[in-house]
């Protein structure tokens with residue numbers, strides 16, 4: 001969607017041809033957010049330690065210098081092993097297009113300031129879910145050049161041996177249509193769907209005005225429900241079919257036996273199965289349905305009975321999980337797709353208990369929650385306790401005074417911990433240790449920002465918001481690779497994500513609005529990749545190649561926090577303070 005500004009491209013080519021280019025990052029200017037800043041936000045760019053001492057910002061067109069400043073001290077950011085100096089141009093508050101100049105850098109850095117800096121990003125990152133819908137054709141009027149035929153109707157799915165029960169013996173046929181493809185592959189996984197649906201609905205819950213104003217141009221647009229809810233319903237309706245009506249247990253996933261090839265959805269014809277029920281899937285389902293039941297309660301007129309159906313599904317799932325507290329999913333020998341295996345289930349139990357308590361008000365859920373003993377951590381698909389704290393903080397008015405105080409104190413203190421790591425960081429990031437660079441590190445960073453925002457919402461302490469902004473800057477280009485990690489956004493976006501439709505559709509540009517997993521020093525795909533990782537450093541372990549499922553895949557649970565964080569910053573960033581006279 002965004003194109004490379006021609007002068008810079010020409011300069012980069014000239015430098016390369018002349019053998020003067022000392023690296024891509026130099027030719028492109030300094031690593032900075034390539035999408036834009038809100039006028040009131042904190043603004044930084046990261047410069048090489050030898051870039052000089054001073055920077056200036058010049059207005060594009062007029063050439064006027066609008067701001068001069070001194071670079072911060074050189075500091076080494078351990079995950080990249082690089083020394084950087086930061087340019088802080090937060091004093092820039094007038095919307096417009098600018099260039100950041102530093103004497104020792106051959107190229108200027110483009111900086112955009114706009115009051116709706118993230119509107120298009122929020123819409124595209126949400127529309128990415130539409131592009132990953134299973135079981136339906138994407139029409140040209142909604143999908144443009146990424147229109148495609150329907151695949152994976154999932155109206156005739158077989159109960160796998162691992163999932164056999166008295167009422168549904170092995171080989172039973174059932175229908176389990178709709179849902180989103182999980183990632184670059186075409187399977188549908190309950191565990192990963194749970195945190196994804198929750199995060200999107202939390203974004204709606206916390207920033208409804210922003211989403212009410214949105215028109216995504218999806219088939220349901222204009223039907224009386226906000227588009228974010230329409231999109232989430234596509235997956236919620238699938239999730240409901242994954243619950244066994246006989247006992248409330250939830251099948252872990254709907255899957256082929258092996259991954260589909262690099263083909264379009266309609267070309268993939270493998271038999272699909274539901275596999276064994278698991279405690280993790282059933283608890284994640286219970287939490288998600290209990291939360292969704294609250295969210296859809298005001299929409300009784302548009303969706304009669306939906307809210308109560310969701311809460312009943314949640315309660316039935318909870319009961320199954322209490323009777324079956326430790327059923328850990330492992331792929332049977334004939335199933336070779338993603339496992340989403342998780343043997344540590346106390347966090348799933350806490351999250352489900354918290355959501356059911358908030359939805360029903362029944363005291364026994366509060367007892368099962370054991371709030372005082374719960375840790376607080378950055379959420380991820382296998383560790384969801386952070387989501388319990390997030391919901392409890394949002395609805396602390398429903399809690400006892402003591403519980404509300406505890407939640408406030410713990411969420412704020414976690415925010416302090418993340419903000420302190422950010423403040424001490426050479427790159428101004430809470431991503432400080434190699435342990436932060438997990439598979440899907442970009443989403444881990446965004447979920448750090450999500451937790452910072454929960455703390456900011458409690459006390460309005462500014463550095464939490466600035467730290468969250470830094471994370472968004474990071475995934476949009478302020479990183480050592482100068483890489484925007486979102487397809488279709490920024491001057492250097494991913495061009496070859498590990499995403500079957502993007503690879504097989506014959507359209508040069510990848511499907512837009514997807515964030516890729518990002519740097520992952522595990523480099524688990526190296527054997528399957530024809531290109532080498534350029535570095536073993538955590539923050540540099542990234543390849544923009546379709547082979548790289550370990551660093552360049554897309555996934556629904558990675559896109560959801562992008563939607564959330566971009567929406568939160570767009571909605572919460574205060575306008576600039578008036579200049580002092």
Ligand SMILES: [Ca+2]
Pocket residue numbers: 342343344345346347348382383384
């Ligand atoms: Ca867990």
Ligand SMILES: [Ca+2]
Pocket residue numbers: 501502503504505506507508509510511
């Ligand atoms: Ca393509």
